[in-house]
Amino acid sequence: MSAELWDQIATERRSFVAMLEQLDETQWAAASLCSEWTVREVAAHVAMHRRAMTIPAVIRGLWHTRGLWETGGWLAQEFAKRPIPAILEELRGSISTREHPLVAHPANIRTDLVVHGQDIAVPLGIDRPVPAAIGIAAFHHLWGMKVPWVTSRRFAGVRLVATDADLVVGDGPEVSGRLGDLLLAITGRPAGAERLTGPVPSLT
Structure with missing residues (x-):
């Protein structure tokens, strides 16, 4: 994968964390633009890219859902049960890493960061220009x-x-x-x- 792509991912991860660090608990619990997901669940979805999307986790998710797309949502909601500081710590730890699950191409990770950043910012009234x-x-x-x-x-x-x-x-x-x-x-x-x-x- 290109160094430029990973540099862009790191830039967006850093900005994403900086935005979340400014939110209070009420904002973390607010509805996002993602259907039926709170800000916390969107943040968890982004945070789990590095380590939570393991093959055993995906198999467990498939057992509870009807397909791979639904599995991703179920895993995000499970990950969101962690304390907010733990979700933030996972995001901070992922900023420079190039680890990624087999089911997620790095270009998808970049896209998730950009779009989900807007999913959180827009309903909260945060101005978040996209580079x-x-x-x-x-x-x-x-x-x-x-x-x-x-x-x-x-x-x-x-x-x-x-x-x-x-x-x-x-x-x-x-x-x-x-x-x-x-x-x-x-x-x-x-x-x-x-x-x-x-x-x-x-x-x-």
């Missing part, structure tokens, strides 16, 4: 994904333009907004789509 290079790389990674959604098909017929980064994708009427909001929209978050201007396609 251009990191956000553009995450956007293109998502744009080419086929599972669990086909992003490019959902936004066919419009031209997506970032107002705070050099990103223009697609053809048609212009839909514009900040890079963070574009990332939220293309991953199906209505809160991101609502902050864009132009003929935003329906996310339903």
Whole structure:
């Protein structure tokens, strides 16, 4: 894996931890933009990348759920039962590591950090600009994904333009907004789509 990718992951991990360190217990318990997940559960999902996604843990999760996607959610909720300081300590310990589970490509880890950072920041009213290079790389990674959604098909017929980064994708009427909001929209978050201007396609 490229050194640049891991440098970007470390940068986002450091920023993610710094944001969480400023939150009080009420904010940790608040709803995130992830369906049915609190801020604490989103933070746990990010924290567990390094060591919790072991093969035995995944097998245990599959026993309690109906598929790999649901397993990830179940494991995050289990990890979130740890004390907040323990979740933060796990995140701090992961900043510079290149360890990752077999089921998570480093590019997915970068994308998770960027999008989940917005999942926490937006509902809490925190201004969290996405670094251009990191956000553009995450956007293109998502744009080419086929599972669990086909992003490019959902936004066919419009031209997506970032107002705070050099990103223009697609053809048609212009839909514009900040890079963070574009990332939220293309991953199906209505809160991101609502902050864009132009003929935003329906996310339903």
